[in-house]
Amino acid sequence: MKKIIKIVLGVIVGLVVLLSAVAGIFIYKVKNGFPVSYETEAPQITFPTDKPAILLFSKTTGFRHGASIDASKPVIADLAKKNNWYLYETEEGGVFNAQQLAKFSVVVFNNSTGEVINDEQKRVLEQYVENGGSLMGIHGAGDDSHHWDWYEKHLLGAKFSHHPLDPQFQMADILLDTPKDSLFSTLVPKWSNSDEWYVFFENPRKKGFNIVYTINGESINPSGNMLFVSTKNFGMGKDHPVAWYKQTGKGKTFYTSMGHNETAWQNTNFVKLIETALQWSAKK
Structure with missing residues (x-):
């Protein structure tokens, strides 16, 4: 026995x-990130002359938010049609060359995780933004898998720490801050949604970013502890931004930590936030 x-x-x-x-x-x-391959061949793109061009980039080499990515594409395509934008959707990094990138008004990292473009392509994107282009990031684009100092400084303004696990998804009230750009002030002042609330080590407000939406970080359980991890039991406090933007050189950056799964794209308030961010980003 x-x-x-x-x-x-x-x-x-x-x-x-x-x-x-x-x-x-x-x-x-x-x-x-998982094993990475970088695409360098420039794609064939016919850009219309009468429409702002939006690049929707959904490549992942880290965790893939597949349901959210799949749900986002038809929604953003509808927004493009509604706003008379030309939408080019790809997961191939070859488009990150100076000649083609300059023709886009906005580049969207759509839940892109991991190191999705090579060092030369990163420099091209940096110069694109600093010379007047716009870069947007959605949810997974803000995790700690990119290993890119410029990106972290100018798109995120903070280093990602963790997300809650107990439970992973929690309901919270999403509150409109006091945006400096009047375009964002037209958004719904308060709405509620369940999401995977990213926790950052710093508050981007303190780094000069303009906050669009916040949640009360004291209203959720922010603990990300699991197995042998015991140091991820902290949050960002009451002032917990979930969408923000700023000028970067002559260009613009916008990021929202919301959008983990497909339900976000079924929420009209979230879709309106993305539409407004695209409108702001594309506006010269």
Whole structure:
């Protein structure tokens, strides 16, 4: 009997060790990205001369928010049709060359995670924004998998820490701040939604970003502790921004940490936020 108990305990311990190793590898890959290949061949694009061009870039090499990405595409296509924008959707990084990128009014990192473009393409995108282009990021575009100082400084204004796990999705009131641009002041002043609320180490407000929406960070459980992780039990406090923007050189950046899954794209208030951000970004 004792021998059987020892065998059972050994199997349990082995399974715990194996599962812990698998979880550790997965967390590492999510944070640092999966094997990467970079596309460098410029695509064939016929740009219309009478419409602002929007680049919707949904490539991922880290965690893939597949349901949100799939749900976003028809919604943004409808917004493009409504606003007379030309929409080019791709997951190929070859479009990040100076000649073609200059023809876009806005580049959207649509839940793009991991290192999705190479160093040369990153420099091209930086110059594009600083010379008057616009860069938008949605949810996963703000996680800590990009390893790109300029991107973190000018799009996010803060370093990602974690998201809650107990539970992962929580309902919160989303409150309109006092935007400096009148376009954002037309948004709904208060609405409620459930999302995966990203926690950052710093508040982008303190880095000079203009806040569009916040939640009360004290109204959610921000703990991201799991398995052997015991240091992710903090939040951002009561002032917890979830959408913000700023001027970067001659260009613009906008980011929202909302949009984890497909339900976001079914919410008219979230869609209106994205539409307004695109309108602001495309406006010269």
